Every structure is written in C-alpha cells, then in structure tokens.
Amino acid sequence: MPLPNDPQVSKGELHIPLDDDFDLPASSVGGSVNRYEAASEFMPRSIWTERILAMRSEVERTVPILGKWWLGSLAIISTIAALALRLVALDRLPGEMYGDIAIVYEYVAAIRARQWPTYFVLSAGPLYHYLITPLVSLAGFDFLGLKVASVTVSLAVLAGLFALGRELVDPELGLLAVFVGGVSSWLLIFSRLGNSQILVPVLTAAALYFCARVVRRGSMRDALLCGAISTLGLYVYPQSFLLAPVIFVILLWFYFTRQGVSRGHLIAFVSISALCALLFVRIVIRDPHTFFHGYIGSKLAPETGIAATFLANTLHSMLALHVHGDSNFRSNPASLPELDPLSGLLFLLGLAFWLRPERRHLSPLLLIPLLLLQLPSILVLGFPQEVPSASRMLAIAPLAYLLVASGIWWPLHALRRYLWQTHVAALVVLLIILVLNSYRYFTVYADGLPDHNTPFGRLIADYLDGLPANTHAFIVDCCWGQAGQPEPKGIQYGGQTVVSHGLVELHSLDLTCPRLQSLPQPSVLIWEPDVALPAFALGVCPGLLRPETHMSAEGLPVFRSSAASSP
Numbered sequence: 196m197p198l199p200n201d202p203q204v205s206k207g208e209l210h211i212p213l214d215d216d217f218d219l220p221a222s223s224v225g226g227s228v229n230r231y232e233a234a235s236e237f238m239p240r241s242i243w244t245e246r247i248l249a250m251r252s253e254v255e256r257t258v259p260i261l262g263k264w265w266l267g268s269l270a271i272i273s274t275i276a277a278l279a280l281r282l283v284a285l286d287r288l289p290g291e292m293y294g295d296i297a298i299v300y301e302y303v304a305a306i307r308a309r310q311w312p313t314y315f316v317l318s319a320g321p322l323y324h325y326l327i328t329p330l331v332s333l334a335g336f337d338f339l340g341l342k343v344a345s346v347t348v349s350l351a352v353l354a355g356l357f358a359l360g361r362e363l364v365d366p367e368l369g370l371l372a373v374f375v376g377g378v379s380s381w382l383l384i385f386s387r388l389g390n391s392q393i394l395v396p397v398l399t400a401a402a403l404y405f406c407a408r409v410v411r412r413g414s415m416r417d418a419l420l421c422g423a424i425s426t427l428g429l430y431v432y433p434q435s436f437l438l439a440p441v442i443f444v445i446l447l448w449f450y451f452t453r454q455g456v457s458r459g460h461l462i463a464f465v466s467i468s469a470l471c472a473l474l475f476v477r478i479v480i481r482d483p484h485t486f487f488h489g490y491i492g493s494k495l496a497p498e499t500g501i502a503a504t505f506l507a508n509t510l511h512s513m514l515a516l517h518v519h520g521d522s523n524f525r526s527n528p529a530s531l532p533e534l535d536p537l538s539g540l541l542f543l544l545g546l547a548f549w550l551r552p553e554r555r556h557l558s559p560l561l562l563i564p565l566l567l568l569q570l571p572s573i574l575v576l577g578f579p580q581e582v583p584s585a586s587r588m589l590a591i592a593p594l595a596y597l598l599v600a601s602g603i604w605w606p607l608h609a610l611r612r613y614l615w616q617t618h619v620a621a622l623v624v625l626l627i628i629l630v631l632n633s634y635r636y637f638t639v640y641a642d643g644l645p646d647h648n649t650p651f652g653r654l655i656a657d658y659l660d661g662l663p664a665n666t667h668a669f670i671v672d673c674c675w676g677q678a679g680q681p682e683p684k685g686i687q688y689g690g691q692t693v694v695s696h697g698l699v700e701l702h703s704l705d706l707t708c709p710r711l712q713s714l715p716q717p718s719v720l721i722w723e724p725d726v727a728l729p730a731f732a733l734g735v736c737p738g739l740l741r742p743e744t745h746m747s748a749e750g751l752p753v754f755r756s757s758a759a760s761s762p
Contacts, residue, residue, distance in 0.1 A: 265367075265618055266366060266367060266370065269367070269370040269371070269374065270370055272374065272625070273353075273370055273373045273374040273377055274373075274377075276374060276377050276378050276629060277350070277353055277373070277374075277376075277377025277378065280377070280378055280383055280632075280633065280636070281346045281349065281350075281383065281386050281387060282346065284637075285339065285342055285343070285346065285387060286339050286342075287648075287650075288387070288637070288641055288648060289387065289388065289525075289641075289644055289648065290644070290648050290649070290650030290653060291644070291645060291648075291650045291651065291652055291653070291680050291681070291685060292338045292389075292652055292653070292682070292684070292685035292688060292689050293525070293678070293679075293680065293682060293685060294682060294684070295317075295319075295390050296338065296341060296388075296389050296390060296685075297682065297684040297685065297688060298316045298317065298319055299319070299323075299324060299341055299389060299390060299391060300336075300338075300341065300684075300688045301316075302316065302319070302321070302324040303324050303327065303328050303331055303336070303341075304336075306324060306325060306328045307328060307332075307336070313474065313478055314478065314481075314482060314485075315478065315482070315485050315486075315491075317490045317491075318432055318433050318490055318491050319391050319432065320391075320429070320430045320431050320432060321430055322394065322427060322430035322431050323348075323391035323393075323394045323431055324391065326348070326394065327341070327344035327345070327347075327348065330343070330344040330347055331344050337688070337689065337691075338389065338653075338688065338689050341389035342387055342388070342389040344389070345385070345386060345387065345388060345389045345390065345393045346386055346387060348386075348393050348394055348397060349382065349385070349386030349393050351397045351401075352376060352382065352386075352393070352396045352397050352400055352592075352593065353373045353376055353377055355396075355397060355399075355400025355401050355404060355593060356369065356372040356373050356376050356400055356593055356596060356597065357369035357370065357372065357373050358400075358404045359372075359400055359403055359404045359407060359593065359597065360372045360373075360597055360600060362404060362407045362408060362411065363407055363557060363560065363561075363597075364601075364604065367604060367607075368597070368600055368601065368604045371600035371603050371604055372593075372596050372597050372599075372600035374600075374625055374628075375538065375596045375599045375600050375603075375628065376592070376593065376596040378628060378629045378632045378633070379534070379535075379538070379592070379596065379632055380528060380535070380632040380635040380636040380640065381527070381533045381534070381585060381589075381592055382396065382589075382592050382596075383632065383636050384525075384526060384527065384528075384585070384636065384640060385526075385585075385586070385589060388525070391431065391432065392432055392434075392586045392589055393589075394431050394432075394435075395428070395431055395432055395434055395435045395589050395590050396589055396590060396592045396593050398424060398425065398427055398428050398431065398435055398438060398590075399435075399438060399564070399568065399590045399591070399592075399593050399594075400593040401424045402421055402424045402425035402428075402438060402439075402442050403442070403560060403561075403564065403593070403594075405417045405418075405420045405421035405424065406421050406442050406445055406446065406560065407557075407560055408421075409421060409446065409455065409456060409460055410446075410449050410454060410455045410456060410557070410560065411455060411557075412455075413455050413456075413457070413460075415459065415460065415463055418446075418459075418460040418463040418464050419463050419464075419467045421442060421464060422439070422442075422463065422464040422465070422466070422467035422468040422471070423467050423468075423471050425438045425439040425441075425442045425468070426438075426439045426467070426468045426471035426472050427471065429471075429472055429475040430474070430475060432586075433491050433494075433571055433587075434568075434571035434572070434586070434587045434588075434589065434590055435571075435590060436571070437567065437568060437570055437571060438568070438590065439468050439472075441563065441564050441567045441568055442464075442564075443461075443464060443465070443468075444563060444567065445559060445560060445563050445564065446460060446461055446464060447461070448559050448563065449559070454556060493577055494574075494575045494576075494577050494578060495574060495575070495576055495577060496576065496577040497576035497577060501576060504576045504579050505573065505574075505576065507579060507582075508572070508573040508574070508575065508576070508579055508582040509573050511579075511582045511583050512569045512572050512573050512582060512583045512588065513569075514532075514583070515532065515533055515572075515583035515585075515588060516532055516533050516534050516539060516542065516595060517532050517534065517539040517542070518532055519532065519583075520532045520533045520583060520585060521533070521583055521584055521585035521586075522580075523581075523584070523585065523586075524640075524643040524644060524645075524678070525644070526584070526585040526586050527585045527640075528635050528636065528639035528640035528643060529639050529640075529643050531635060531639065533583075533585060533588070533592075533595070534595065534599070535628060535631040535632055535635060536631070537624065537627055537628055537631060538599045538628055538631075540602070541598075541599045541600075541602030541603060541624075542595060542598045542599045542602060543602070544601075544602035544605065544606075545597070545598035545599055545600065545601030545602035545603075545604075545605070546598055548601045548602065548604075548605040549561060549562070549598070549601060561594050561597060561598065564590075564591065564594060565591055565594045565595075565598075568588075568590040568591045568594075569588055569591060571587045571588075571590070572584045572587035572588045575587065603621055603624060603625075606620075607621055645676055645677040645678040645680050646676050646677050646680070646751060647749075647751075649676075649747045649749065649751055649753065650680075651676045651680045651681035651753050651754065652680060652681035652682060652685030652686045652689050653685075653689050654745065654747065654753050654754070655670075655681055655686050655695075655721055655745075655753070655754055656685075656686045656687075656689040656690035656691075656695045657690075658745060658754075658756065659686070659690055659692070659694045659695040659698070659719075659721075660690050660691050660692045660694065660695055662692075662694050662719060663694075663717065664692060664693055664694065665717065666694050666717050666718070666719055667694075667697065667699070667714065667715045667716075667717070667718045667719070668694050668695065668697060668698045668699070668718075668719055668721065669698070669699050669700075669701050669714065669718060669719070669720050669721065669759075670683055670686070670698055670699070670700055670701065670720075670721045670722070671701045671702070671703055671706060671720055671721065671722040671729035671730065672701075672702065672703045672722065672723065672729070673700060675722075675723035675724075675725070676753075681754075683698055683700055686698050701720075701729075703722075703729060703730040703731070704730070706729060706730035706732065706733065707730070707732045707733070708732065708733060708735060708736035708739070711733060711736070711739055711740075711759055712736075712739070714759050716759075717758060717759075718758065718759040719756055719757070719758050719759065720740070720756065720757050720758075720759055721754050721755070721756050722754065722755050722756075723754065723755070724744050724745070724752035724753060724754055724755050725752070726755075727742065728740065728742070729755075729757075738760070739759065739760050740757040740758075740759065740760070741757050741758065741760075742755045742756070742757045743755065743756055743757060
C-alpha cells in the first residue's frame, strides 16, 4: 500500500492492492478519493479509514493538472455537442407532423383542457404527456414545441448516463457516456422526434442508477426510489412494461450472490412497485381490449410457428447494434446498425472490460438488462418484419452507450503512463464518433424521410395561414405524398390560424359541380399536384376553379389549390 510520500502518489496515481473480486485502479485523471471511498464499502472499515483520512488532502493536491483539464474539457465538449445536435435546424428536421405526433398533440390538448385522461392511445400511455405539458406551455403548443419538449426530456437521459457511469466507475466514465449518448444518431432521432418513446431510456437509466446504489450502498431509500421509478414504465410504452420485472431480476441476482442486497430491499422494492402499479391495473381493467386484443395484443399473435419466429426475432435483435438495424425510416437511417462502426467496436471492447474478473461482480447491472430489455422487440411475433425495432429497443440505449464509453475508458487507464498521447487519441476517437453520427442523422436519416424531408403538411398550413380568417379550407383525397403525407391533422395542428385549424376533408367521388357550388364562401380547395382538377366530375363545369401549383423551396410540386368560385 503506497503512502502519501510514495513516488506513485506524487504522480497522482495511487495503486491499492485489492483482491481479485474488486479492482479499483487509481485514475490519473481525477476522482481518486471517491474511488477509495467506494472501495471502503467492500473492505473492512478498519483497514481503510485511517489511510483514507491521511491521504485525502494529499491526493487532492497532487491530482495532475492534465486530469482536471481533461475532465473539465470533456464536460464542456459533451454538453456543447449534445445541445448543438439537438437544436440545430430543429424547426425543419424532422419537418412532418405525422400520426404518432398528432396523438401526442391531442393528448396534451386534453390535459390542457383539464380532462385528465389516463387512457392508452395505440401503445402510448399517459405519463409522458403529463410530464411535457408544462414544457409545451412554455415552448409553444405546436409541432416545434413538442420537439423542444422531447429534446428537454432527452437531456435527462444524459444526466442519468452520467450518474450511472459515475456510480459504477467514476465521473470520467460518466462523461464519456454522456458524449457518446449525446451524439449517437439512435438517441438523437428520438430526442428530436417529439414522440413519447424518449421517456423510456430516461426511466431505464434512472432505475439502474438507484439499483446500483442499492447494490453498492445498501440504502433502503434507494430501493424504494428504484421500485417507484421502474414501475413508472407501465405508464409510458409497452417496451417499458418489463422495466420493473427486469430490475427485480437484477436485485434477486445480487441477493442470491450475497452482494449488498437484503431481503428487506426486495420487500421494499416489491411493495412500492405494487403500490405504483395500482393505477395501471385500473387502466387495464377499464380497457382490456387495448392490451389483449387491440394494437398492443395484436403484436404478440404469431403469423407462423412461435418457436421459429422467436428465434428469428432474437437473432435480428442481437444483430441490430452492429449489423442491420431498424428499417423504419422514422426511427433509423436506412436500416443502418443502431451504433456507428467505431462505437460498435468500442461496445465489444467495453463488453470485454465488464467481463474481466475484477469487474465481473458488477457486470449483471449492465448485462442482465441489456439482454432482457430486448424482449419487447423480440416478442413482436405477429409482425416479424418489424424486428429489429429501434423504438422497442430504446430501453437498452443507455446500456449500449455505457459499454461504448467503457471501451474508451479502459485503454485510457491501461495506458496511463502515456498520458498526453492517450488523451489526444481519445479526443480523436470522440471526434470520429461525432462526425459519423452527424452524417448518419443530418444526411442519411434526413434524406430517408418522406419526400426527402419535404414537409407537405407544414407548407399547406403556411399557405392557409396566409388566407383571410373567414376562408373555409377543404382538402381533397389527402395523403398523396410518400408515407401518406400530408395528414390532415398535421395541417390542422401545424397551422396557426382558424383557417388551417378548420380544414375539412372531402372525397373526390363526392365532389360534383353542385357540391362545389354549395360550399360556403369564400372557400379554397387543396389537392394533389399531379392532377389538373381535384375531381373528375368537375371537368363538366369549367370556370369554377383556377388551379395553382405550389412548389417546395427545392422545386418539388407539393399541392394544388384554387378558390371555389360561386356560379
């Protein structure tokens, strides 16, 4: 055991010989005292107390300047990168308000009207909408406001990543995880989408943080918080329904291996989880069809043999991070793996790091949820073409980023004698990850959105907002663009005036000359740009319409419009 005057101490490198079950290598980049305090929880207090107190002030004085500079710079770089990628061109990318975002809009509207809904719409639960309603009130109740709210929630994922990384290893790992998660295209997509799935990784990171504190500190309060937070997953999405059971499995593992979890912790976790689940039970009893036969239940019914589909889905999910990702253009760029190639390699290195004998005792905190939280994607037996799913696997994103960060942290500390060289190399690695993911999102993902991210609905809403307030707007045979855009609700909720909000749908087969002449005045019709008239029957009554084609800034025909003239 080196004393404060040991040459290793003067370098800021304190090496404490520990047994094979627990290795706390001293960091040359800060956090040394905290790591001794962490070590004291696994060793008899009589061995550690005097030495920690004697060395505390000396250690704090001898931390290298480079270490302080590195941690400070890493915190600043991570914050700037995460905020910049989330806010740049947020009003334009993504540009289209589609059906799932309309659900969020309508749910928040019901809350703002003090109707206090608690139902599930398709698979979206109530918690996220209640959480963002105050944010939307500040940011604006429109598509941009919904996106600002989801960006804000995504920052809580990064805060959870930092807390979990610091709890498991040290602040440096937490900051590296924040950078990786902050720039990753996988999390970035859901951060800017405006949809409620972004709350899933928040709950995962928070639940695992308090679970880690239970294991390492034995706190009963943390067991209660862990149970409450993980059970909140019942009110978000089906992919977070398993969060509380998975956390309970982790606690059981550490209970049976006698690593810090007692029977009292298990009882506290189960008790608070049962209490927090009462409202969910009431929701299911009130609307069982949604959960067992409707949108959620239909996903579980297999089209072919259960075993074969389950195995195929498992293989596809396991390959999603490195080989072939989600094919849904809204959730992922062009079927690319969820991790960029460099992050994928670092993920494997980080996995090896946590399987080392000296780290293995804490690895179930990461590896058990990494496997089990993929079940919501794997169990979509009725629609195997939807596997892998970036949204249903989103709960494991914090775990993936911690493993990637571990793949950077390990070489930094293994090669600590090459101080400047390793830190420069780490900065280069982080820069490459930033460039790769920026390209994946702002180029590949953006180009894969409907009509290359041309927002038909917003362009129509902007046109309608420029008309007199007493104009009546009608859209004929909607949804002529790619992926069914523009959706009428996207126009209504994306507009700012009563003209766009009052948009009415018409079917071309019902639109005849007498029907056109009976429309209230003044009226305007909107229809697809590839046909001369909104309905074939209007060809016999010329002069009632004067069509005009509207183009996007890139020269793409978006829609046609015409005032409906009186006879």
